[in-house]
Amino acid sequence: MSEIRVRFAPSPTGFLHIGGARTALFNWLYARHRGGKFFLRIEDTDPSRSTDEAIEAILDGMHWLGLDWDQWEGGSDDVVRQTERFDLYKSKAAELLERGKAYRCYCTAAQLAERRQAALKEKRVPRYDGRCRERSGPAPDLPFAIRFKARTEGKIVVNDLVKGDVVFDRSTMDDLIITRSDGSPTYNLCVVVDDADMAITHVIRGDDHLNNTPRQIQLYEAFDYPVPKFAHVPMILGADKARLSKRHGATAVQQYREEGYLPEAMVNYLVRLGWSHRDQELFTLNELIEKFAVEEVGTSAAIFNPEKLNWINARYIKTGTPDFLIPPLLPHLAKLGIKKESIDFEKLNPVILALRERSRNIVEMAESTACYFLDEIPYDEKTKKFLNAENLPILKAVRDVLAETPFEHDPLKEALQGICEKMGKKLAKIAQPVRAAVTGKTVSPGIFDVLEILGKEKALKRIDAQIALLKS
């Protein structure tokens, strides 16, 4: 059994989106599961749409998700870029031309567009009419595209690992353009040449490519290349069942990082879209590598459901150790003005432990973390409900007692409960104003934990400040 070789081949026209990320993940998992190779190839043959920023964004997204790739033996860089391989594609196109399996087409783009429009208008199938196919006489001195001469009789069957056998009639396929009139090669030529050259054994991609597959198989046949195995995975749709797009919310994986999602949660969610393993919902990466199989991917499209993602994300946060949560938390703390150098990590650990079970995402966690490290804290509008004249006596009483109390959980608990008894109030009545005064928020971990972590100095200072404010 020879080595499994797969690739992820995005075109750099934008960020790495959810669908692409899942395709990359499936490829990656398949390769890692089978002990094979996973390559990254950038399909940038259309210069008008490709940008370097987009390439960076894709690499960044892959890194974030933890999807590493192998360097292809034939490449100088760990990323294969098609623009660097134009000579190969052109020579392959020339080869087909020479062998009579392709021909020059002098129709202009404008003419073709016009004919297509007309066909659509008359409800005819918009196909190339093949008018340049059999042209004879001297070649005109005009720019030309090269078209592949497709066979017109018989059928092509795609043996797909997820869709099963899919049959296409050759007569429904027209002669595709393999090089443009400016000499640049097109997608269908490039994929085939590259996948063959890189000895790709399994092509795992979105099922929007299923229709391209028979065309590509014709090219494999023409070049006498071995045909790889195909696996077309279903697409991801929005809540309205339309193709996932910006109007459904965030589609860039980076945006999820910004919004406080953990890459592990993202991976876990994406893999469960279309694939399952009994009743298991949560998987470590190693479990996925062990258990995932493309052949088990479902056949129908899945709808992207942010709620489930939220749940998975919260699960990862809740069970995450401080060591696990700190790296993704730091950039969000930095945004709130808390620099890494100024953080007392001894103190950060208990904060995370107290916060992780009530944080749905890392942004929330960072916002709740801030008050333990900032000197000046912002006060939520909602705290006004508790920081008022009516509660002034409570704050005063608490302040006096706390001044004499060691800042540890149990003594703090005793102290505050003592105040409750003395004033004849429930703990909630006492805890809320204190919480508001020391955290600037109306929600936080348990008040005894908050005070202990905060320390006596900061806590008293903040309570004093509020007392002074209320008096004036």
Added chain:
RNA sequence: GUCCCCAUCGUCUAGUGGUCAGGACUCAGGAUUUUCGAUCCUGCAACAGGGGUUCGACUCCCCUUGGGGACGCCA
């Protein structure tokens, strides 16, 4: 319009001829509680429709309907 794919709770899915059609998210109710949350119970909720095949269809076949994709000198 032509070709291709798809069809189990609202959503993600299990199911491969005989199941009370299972799990998860969401939602509702309850328990717990020091705020928020978390947690634990409980509950609501599905085989798109119609024909076959079969002793028996969610499961196999066909049709209809619905959804998606492709039909580019985009990838």
